Amino acid sequence: MIYLTEQLDTKQKQHKIAEFDCGVPALNTWLKTQAGQAARKARSITYVIADDDQMVLGYFALVVRRPYPTELLPEEFSAAFPVTVPTTLLARLAVALRVQGNGVGATLLVEAMQRIRQMAAVNGDVLLFVDAKDGQASFYQKYGFTPLASEPQTLFTRIDQIPAQ
């Protein structure tokens, strides 16, 4: 099946989010109560995959992250970025329980990485971070992310190493 990723419609509200359940209450609540407001205030952008009835099957949200201290990163970064590195954060990624295991999460993650790669050409971001929920770090490692030694649930990848698609 081909999944189409599109921006969450916060104006016409065509996407149905009320019944979204990924099994993690905080991720469900954020989509239902905060994604729209965050988009209107330009604090984050949410993208969704929906079915033919506009029921949301999964989503991700991107936010600008503050410059990240180089001292917390592997040594390779300190020569080019002595103090901080500009970064983007994939703040949330979730798939409805009823469709997990069918490639929706992979589609969302690859799409998020491509969008960030394109945006970085303009904003100069160097690293993409994700904050993985418990037990999900290995999902991101599958797609090239490296856990921070000091904080294994926080993972990053170099944006210039995301392959173009």
Ligand SMILES: CC(C)(COP(=O)(O)OP(=O)(O)OC[C@H]1O[C@@H](n2cnc3c(N)ncnc32)[C@H](O)[C@@H]1OP(=O)(O)O)[C@@H](O)C(=O)NCCC(=O)NCCS
């Ligand atoms: C983690 C999550 C996004 C994965 O989405 P999904 O649609 O079930 O994943 P996919 O079907 O696209 O799986 C893609 C690949 O990742 C693997 N994978 C999925 N979840 C994984 C996990 N937790 N750890 C390691 N690998 C995982 C799959 O086996 C598959 O591998 P394959 O291509 O070799 O077959 C989804 O389970 C989810 O939303 N969980 C609840 C919310 C959450 O924890 N979000 C992440 C928080 S940061």
